[in-house]
Amino acid sequence: MQGLVIQNNGNIYLVQLQTGVSVECRIKGNFRLKGIRSTNPIAIGDNVLVDLQTNGHSFIYDICDRKNYIVRKSSNLSKHSHIIGANIDQAILVVTVNYPETSTGFIDRFLVSADAYHVPVIIVFNKVDLYIENERNYLDALKQLYQHIGYRCIETSVVSMQGIEELKECLRGNISLFSGNSGVGKSSLIHQIDPTLDVKIGLISEMHNKGMHTTTNSHMYTLSGGYIIDTPGIKGFGIVDIKKHEVAHYFRDIFEYSHQCKYNNCLHQQEPDCAVIKAVGEFRISQSRYQSYLSILQDMTEDAKYR
Numbered sequence: 001m002q003g004l005v006i007q008n009n010g011n012i013y014l015v016q017l018q019t020g021v022s023v024e025c026r027i028k029g030n031f032r033l034k035g036i037r038s039t040n041p042i043a044i045g046d047n048v049l050v051d052l053q054t055n056g057h058s059f060i061y062d063i064c065d066r067k068n069y070i071v072r073k074s075s076n077l078s079k080h081s082h083i084i085g086a087n088i089d090q091a092i093l094v095v096t097v098n099y100p101e102t103s104t105g106f107i108d109r110f111l112v113s114a115d116a117y118h119v120p121v122i123i124v125f126n127k128v129d130l131y132i133e134n135e136r137n138y139l140d141a142l143k144q145l146y147q148h149i150g151y152r153c154i155e156t157s158v159v160s161m162q163g164i165e166e167l168k169e170c171l172r173g174n175i176s177l178f179s180g181n182s183g184v185g186k187s188s189l190i191h192q193i194d195p196t197l198d199v200k201i202g203l204i205s206e207m208h209n210k211g212m213h214t215t216t217n218s219h220m221y222t223l224s225g226g227y228i229i230d231t232p233g234i235k236g237f238g239i240v241d242i243k244k245h246e247v248a249h250y251f252r253d254i255f256e257y258s259h260q261c262k263y264n265n266c267l268h269q270q271e272p273d274c275a276v277i278k279a280v281g282e283f284r285i286s287q288s289r290y291q292s293y294l295s296i297l298q299d300m301t302e303d304a305k306y307r
């Protein structure tokens with residue numbers, strides 16, 4: 001019988017069957033997925049085939065082809081990659097400019113990964129009720145930057161309820177994965193979208209201005225129309241399975257200029273007559289985006305050294 005993986009805890013997977021009933025399953029057999037070395041062979045959002053047993057020993061024996069997935073490494077040098085979610089229609093990247101601050105490096109890494117695996121991203125700037133003038137200005141600048149590149153941006157607050165209806169509208173009829181640093185308000189937003197869902201909400205540490213990793217396991221929730229996946233907050237976002245010369249493809253703003261570089265294998269680092277470096281100098285590509293680009297290339301160089 002076919003089902004949808006809605007939760008994973010260690011080697012136990014909760015699978016929602018087409019009848020609507022959920023069953024706990026383990027995996028039987030050896031799942032070697034094409035070219036993916038990951039810590040979890042089966043991810044939330046996977047469609048799987050289940051052998052139902054009455055004694056509580058139901059098991060997953062096959063997995064259907066994936067439409068897409070989002071994968072990350074916990075750190076740059078980590079050999080293990082983790083699939084955050086599969087078969088998703090869109091990722092909701094929740095960002096805060098303070099309490100805690102999300103770095104542009106993190107945002108850009110997420111966008112690159114999602115683009116590489118064909119997952120559209122909506123950037124949600126949360127906690128807008130809290131920001132003072134300089135934070136507000138920074139948020140405006142970020143929003144303008146990412147909107148200009150082509151990403152949809154929504155400002156939200158679970159306190160003033162700003163943007164909640166707009167976000168709800170985006171989720172309707174889709175499978176949406178919520179991701180972002182710990183404490184940015186992923187679970188809080190999900191709770192506002194559907195208050196009947198039993199999601200845990202955490203505190204922000206006063207000492208470190210960071211989230212407390214309240215959500216410890218991903219969970220897929222059913223909405224009246226669509227599905228939402230709540231995920232644990234993540235610190236770093238290591239890029240998996242992308243080659244150096246491909247990175248610029250996933251920076252849409254950089255890619256636009258790369259055709260005009262003198263050398264067609266230009267990596268836009270210090271090559272002569274590089275149209276990207278020129279565009280950065282003329283403020284047509286943002287410094288922060290270019291820095292993120294260079295930092296990803298740098299990681300790949302270091303990564304290669306340790307292999």
Ligand SMILES: Nc1nc2c(ncn2[C@@H]2O[C@H](COP(=O)(O)OP(=O)(O)OP(=O)(O)O)[C@@H](O)[C@H]2O)c(=O)[nH]1
Nearest residue numbers: 127157158183184185186187188202213214215233
């Ligand atoms: N003022 C304000 N506080 C918010 C908002 N959204 C969330 N918070 C607070 O931020 C804290 C963290 O919220 P969570 O929803 O647990 O954050 P999370 O992203 O799910 O965090 P993890 O599960 O650790 O990844 C809680 O104290 C929330 O009340 C908001 O829009 N405005």
Ligand SMILES: [Mg+2]
Nearest residue numbers: 186187214215
């Ligand atoms: Mg949470």
Ligand SMILES: [Zn+2]
Nearest residue numbers: 261266268274
């Ligand atoms: Zn170049």
